[in-house]
Amino acid sequence: MRGHLLRRLPSALLILFIASLLIFAVLRLVPGDPATSLAGPDAGPATVAAIRDRLGLGDPLALQYVHWIGGLLTGDLGPSYAIGGQTADLISDGLGATVELTAGALLFVVVLGTAFGVLGATARHAWMRGTVRALTTGALAVPPFVSGVVLVLVFAVLLGVLPPGGRVSLLTAPDIGAQYLLLPALCLALPSAAILGRYLKDGIEHVLAEDYVRTATAAGVRPRRLLWRHALPNALPPVITLLGMQTGQLLGGAVLVEAIFAWPGLGQLAEQALNRRDYPVVQDLLLLLVTVFVLVQLTTDLVHAWLDPRIRWE
Template sequence: MRAFLVKRLLTLLPTLLFVSMLIFGLQQLLPGDPAKILAGEEQDPAVVAHLREKLHLDDPLPLRYAHWMGGVLRGDLGDSLRMQQPVGELVLQKLPVTLELAVLAFAIALAIGIPAGIASAVGRGRWWDALANGFALWGISTPNFWLGILLIMLFSVQLGWLPASGYVSPFEDLKANLAAMIMPAFVLGNAISAVLMRHTRGAMLQVLSADYVRTARSKGLPERSVVLRHALRNALVPIITLGALEFGTLLSGAVLTEQVFTIPGFGKLIVDAVFNRDYAVVQGVVLVTATTYITLNLLADLAYFIVNPRLRG
């Protein structure tokens, strides 16, 4: 396991280097001159020239990348010229919001998807199997922004139970925070739960037909013990991989949901930065998101050894 961990850590460095080059390179393809956009409507030539110098826009592309990467290695992601703040501070402000949303959405997805997948596999061909598959198809096919708008119309406009938008810190008012976050969390968790249900069902069906499961049943073990202790533990290996990937997707892919519910997280931050050509913010947020995504994959690989002892050899 130690050799495997060292090998995986060594692969992270070139991967992150490639990701940083990709982020920086694609950022340069955005149309428009960021210096002129930041200079405002008047676009004073002196101001534009100052901004081009400050952003190193007149330097060759490799030199600009080296300058940016040197700052990243020192822990400096640059400064947002639009908001006049270091990008690191903006990340620390917005990350807890998106992280809370992702955790709540993932908890909803696990609470729905895993039990539904197990029940569907155990009751294959029965009415609840068809119901679970219908739910999965609905969850995968429903656009997040459309479901979000429907929930706002029902629970906010018609019933008046929940706020339509906004965000309240849990440290200020936990009840108001949960009221504001439950709808966007359900919107995101709904799609993830459908994917988890389908993968759980497939993994469980494969494991339930294995010889060791038939042996456990022949020994007279209770069906609950056979399903949860013997079958589910081995079926969790591919589900862990999927869960890590989906959680990373929640951190990076909640843009539309955050926009619909006006949640000041990573999604809204990066959308505003793209429209304002705030290069440093876009590069910093995407780099942090990519690093988190890669780290989650590493944690998923390590979880294999905990869940499945056969992989430790």
């Protein structure tokens, strides 16, 4: 396992390096000047120039990139241009909320995706299989900004059983925090759960069609035992890989869901930083997202290899 991880590490570092270059370059191509935005519409050229010098925006781009990477490596993310405060503090304040939302959504993805996959592959009645197919199709077809509004209208406005937005930390009040988490986590999880369920359904059906499963069925092995001891474990490796990819999608989709449900996470911070052209905050947030995605992929590969004996550890 260690050798496999060491072989993957250089490619992961290369991806992070290329991502940092792209993030740095693309932000500088966006129209607008942070110094002009900070100075205000009535500021003169001298004021704008002074702000550019103070923020280091007048330095060569290569030097700005080196300063940024050096700060990341030493843990000094520097101050925010426009929002105020230290970038590290801003990110740490929103990171807990985003991690909480993503973890809750991931739990929904696993539970709903497994239910969709197992029922879709093993249901005896055509109406049940059709219901699962309709649910997964609807979850894929409806975008989060629509499903989020529908969830709020049904559960918060009509039924009044869940709050429409905001956040209470699970660490401070687990019972109340869970109520605030349910709707945004479900909204974020629905498309990924549908995708996972369809992949799992196809995998289970493929395994159940294998000759050894038919032989075991003819020998009198119970269908439930075949499903949980043979079909599901053999269908899991590609689904685990997909789940790792969907985790990255959940982090990216959290930006929109946080805006819908007024969830105070990294999504709201990213929106504020983009609107104000706050380069340090945006750069660090985007690179953090890429880093998490790379780490999730590495972990997924290790779990995949552990589940699939055909993958050798060399």
